[in-house]
Amino acid sequence: MIAEFVSVGTELLLGEIVDTNSAWLAADMAERGVNVYWSTRVGDNLGRIQQALDQALSRSDWVITCGGLGPTDDDMTREAICALLSETPEIAPYLEADLRTRFAKFSRHMSEKNLKQAWLIPSAEALPNPHGTAPGWLVRTTRQGQEKLIITLPGPPRELKRMWLEEVVPRLQLPKASLYSKILKTSNIGESTAADKLGDWTLSANPSVATYAKRDGVHVRIAARADTVDAAKAAAEPAETFVREALAGFIWGEDSDTFASKVIDALKGQNQTLASIETVTAGMLAETLSVPHADAVFVAGVVAYNVQTTAAFGVPTDLLAASQADTGDAAETACDALAQAQARAAAVHFGADYGLATSGHWQAGSSSNAVAVAVYDRAEDRVISHALTLPASERDWLRERVTFRALALLWFDVLMH
16 A cells, blocks of 8 residues: 655745655554655645646555635645546535534635535545634545555645544554554664664664664664554564664664653662753753653753853853863863853752753854863762864754754763663
8 A cells, every 4th residue: 555645735845834744644654554656745836736746646556635724715635636537526515504503603704615525525534623714525536457546635734634533543444564663763873883783684674774863862773563563563573672782882862752752761760860061061961850740850941151151150260261261182172171160059059969051162163163061970079071163054953963962971981881
């Protein structure tokens, strides 16, 4: 069974909104054993929408459209289907009645333009949408003697998800194949190095092993298909065992785990607390750590940019100035010294078991940026730090990279040591 997405809307092509619908649907279909080989985004143009649908029907069993079901002239998904199938739409009385009832319920004026949301064609079955004014369509047609489905879903995710789960899935004949997948999350290792360690497993089809560079490190997905979930899990087990062994020492979590949640849970389990002082990350470290129940262990997070502020927490005044003035290897050394002092100051000042710090500064137009992260273990009176030079990039990328470097240092070198 092959499915394909056609996401409709010029705003998708202009980058005004991100197509999260296709990603959500793809994940759901994978769980149901449906293959997705293509996904297309097309603007609000009747001819191009029709062309995208025609091409999709030529190679896929199901074509799922997202968006273009509104009442305005630029909502053309219905019109494109009508043109493609040479069918004339008519207003379905019961759909019109539902529309008028909905508008009256909320004391809103209903424009006559909304009537096209009550359209129906002979090959289509209406899909109710209690969360909005746009019903979907389940269209049955044939290509080369094979039945094909066109499923139209509204663009708003809240409406789309409900329609898919409650109206579409019960009407489908889903394949019997089941999918098992496991995502292992790593840090302190590059994607190419991880792939090298995985060897020929990355060439395997079932089970499959694939690497993905993510904001919190490299993710490795192991997946397998079989008649049942248990059988798929058994098929994936050799690959998963190999990946865990090959990447031992780099794995920090799996599936829905977040780095911050793992850190906070570990601190709670050890009945220990954490405080932070950061410069270059500009509050991103504290924000990332602010997950549910973090307040039980994350006692304070400080953003300190100038000498007076850092000095108030016991950081020597000369360290911040040196970290911002030096370049090259000297900059790494200065940032490292500052991060160590900040980590110590955070733990001592706030009475925490651990102090976590980031230092460095983003320089517009610079070819590189010296940064450092540090952890202070108050019980053992020791500091662990790591200084590095990151390539020039946008400021938020730098903040994000340093934030996760700090979490990795705390996790691997202290909490899991």
